Amino acid sequence: MSRFPRLRSPILARLLSGAAGGLLVLSAALPGPGCGGIVVVDATDGEGGAGGQGGAGSPVTSSVTSVTSTTSVTTSVTTSVTTSVTTTSITTSITTGPDAGGPVERTLYEHPLGQVAGGMNTLTFNVPADTLGFAVLAEPVGAPATFAQLGVSTLISPTNAFIISNYALPPTDWSFAWYGITVAGVPQNDAPAVMPTVAPGIWSVSLGDPTGANTPGEATVWMRRTVDGQFHGGLLDVNVFLANGVTSVPYLTETLIEAYTDYAGLQLGIVTFYPLASQWSVLESMEDMLGALEQTAAATRRPALNILAVADLAGDLEGAAGVAAGIPGQGVSHGTHGSGVVMEVFGDFFDSVIMEHEGGHLAGLFHTSEILPPGRDPLGDTAYCSDVETQFENCPDADNIMFPYGSFEKLRTPMQDRVIRGSTLYRGAWADGYQVEPPLDEPLPPPNGPAPPQPIAVLDLSGQMPTARRPRPAPSQAWAAGLSQGAAAVLSGVWCHGGPAAVDHHGVLQRAGGDDPVQLAAIGADPTAPIQVRKRALAAAGRVQPPPEVVAVLSTIAGSEGSPLQVRVGALRGLQAAGGPELAAVAQGLLRGKDPVLSEVARRVLARRP
Ligand SMILES: [Zn+2]
Structure with missing residues (x-):
């Protein structure tokens, strides 16, 4: 709790001044970073690269994992019925290719740079040839x-490219100064020094505190190399x-299978x-979000992509579908x-879009x-839209997963795939015919405080054969009858906060005719x-000054057990925004109810009443 006063000044000052929409915009003294992230997509074609289990021949089913959950996983957002499931048993086949016994070589390894005193410090390190x-x-x-x-103030290549x-990193509006850790990736742009291959030799990085404070710390470089600097497949844990x-x-x-099967070749x-405690099911501030991220200390397998599946992003995070x-x-x-x-979980295909889009941010991708x-992003093979707010789905990049509203087409470009392949998120294969490297075997130190939670379930999905994405029927647009095209697009898209100035999604919606x-x-x-459309609507x-x-209607839906969870949450948030006397009774009813998410939202709503 003692951390809050330190955080509040820069973040809240910025938020209160309207300079930041919230999510990824935490730098107080700099042009704000780009959107921290909301949604989506994955290429449906042009995906190169074999999986990490390369090689031909019949796969061999080698073992079976049985997982038993003793944790209560109670509510499905796809149903209005609150079902208590106290035990979940999942069995999955682990299928490995015939080369599972082949050679293995680590592709990802750590190179400590040491400690730095306060002020600006420049460190150098050697990047070997064949670095991915x-x-x-x-x-x-x-x-x-x-x-x-x-x-990270500067990052300079051996060829003296800044x-x-x-x-x-122009032309993005991201700032490489984050709270508690800053990460800079290569490649994130298409400069000749980093793409398609990373320039070997002595790189230099300068570290400092953009707020002017003398902040000491330490730095490390995680390298990913392969036999030839090319991508040879990998597994995303x-x-x-x-x-x-x-x-x-x-x-x-x-949803994971939908989002990350053949993900840039992974x-x-x-x-x-x-499990994640109920307190983290509703995140209303950046402090909440960063606190939730600290809970990932319980994870022991790395490298890996951590996904926090929550119910409601509200308050300073209002409207975001996800944040990286x-x-x-x-x-x-x-x-x-x-x-x-x-990410918020809505219970439909939109969730895989959020997952894929946010994963792209974490791997180093900006909005197109x-x-x-x-x-915009610094990649030459993505399209650019100079007026997203009025063009929406008519933008040339509207079918790209990193479009700021996401995309159900979920396309990526080769350069976007190249960025993901250079990231630290996955276990890679050294060369064709090699096994994917094992997890980093050094366990992380346990977090302070109570014993970390144990897994609910562990599934090996590595035997999934890459499959074409399932065709999806175009969602019905009947709900949008009478709405402007722009308002419908805003309601159904991924909402993202951030940028040098706040993106007020509700304001965009109103200007587009959704008022x-x-x-x-x-x-x-x-x-x-x-x-997600219903919740946001x-x-x-x-x-917008709702009549009685x-x-x-908002009161009825919020209290209706026949409505989906997220729709009820949206109705409660609508009542909160309306500010009328009806809110208290509805929220108190939900607070006493059995649904842990609604109870948590109601608790927050009541606590914020004037
Ligand atoms: Zn985003």
Whole structure:
């Protein structure tokens, strides 16, 4: 708790001034970083690279993992019925290719750079030939629990190319100065020094605190090499932290398969589920989010992508569907403020879009275009939209997973794949015919405090054969009848906070024509509309001076056990925004109810009443 006063000044000052929308915009003295992340996508074609289990021949089923959960996984967001499932048993076949006994060589390894005193420090390190990528991790003294900033001011190649300069990587609006850890990845842009191959030789990195404080700390470089600097496949292990009552292990497993099968040539590996206490199911501030990320210290498998599956992002995080803990974050050290992504779970295909989009941020991908121009990604093969707010789905990059509203087309470009392949998130294969490297075997030190939670479930998904994505029927647009095209696009897209100025998604929605509370309430009540659309429509309805009949609809839906969880949460948030006297009675009823998520949201809502 003592950390809050330190964090509040820079973050809240910025938020209160309207300078930041919240998520990834935490730098107080610099142009704000790009959106921390909201959503989506994965290429459906053009994916290169074999999986890590390369080689031909019949796969061999070698073992079976049986997982028994003793944790209550109670509520599925896809159903209005609150089901108590106290034991979940999942059995999956582990299928490995015939080369499972082949040679193995580590591709990912750590190169400590040592400690740095306060002020600006320049460190150098040798990047060998055949390096696929690397990441500099700079952590202030006191990490991971600190919110001090030790940023990457410059990153200079042996060819004297300034990849990062003054904490920035133009033309993005990201700032390489984060709270408690800063990560800079190579490649993140298409400069000749880093793409398609990383220039070998002596690189230099300068570390400092953009706020002017003398912040000491230490730095390390994680290198990824292969036999020839090319990508030869790999496995993406995932640690899922599942907040109580949000959804089920089987549902999230399906969503993971949807999102990360053939992800830039990676395949899913071991997926480990951990419980996340109810307190973290609702995140209303950056302090909440960073605190939730510290819970990933419980994970023992690395490298891995940590995903925190929560119910509601609200308050300072209002409207976000997901947030990534950095562009990039990292997968080699858990429990830091750069250790994963947070996502709301809605219970439909949208969830896989959020997952894939946020994973892209954590791997180092920026939005192809920012909602507020002129920010964009630094890759030459992605399209750019100069006016996302008015063009929406007519933007040339609207089918890219890193479009700021995400994309159900989930496309990526070759350069975007190249960035993901250079990241620290996965276990790689040294060469064709080699096994994928094992996890980093050194266990992380246990976190302070109570014993870490044990996994709910451990699944080996590495035997999944890469399959084409399942065709998805186009979602019905009946709910959007009468809405402007722009308002419909905003309601259904991924919402992202961040950038040099706040993106007020509710404001964008209203300017696009989504400002009629009666119409919004009707959309929220429409069972044929997507869950995220309904949730947002109800929350938005409360913001536009709803008449009594709309307030009554919000009250009814919030209290209705026949409505999906997220729709009820949206209705409660709409009542909160409306600020009327109805809120207290509805919230108190939910507080006393059985649903842990609704109870937690109600508790927060009541605590915030004036
Ligand atoms: Zn995003």
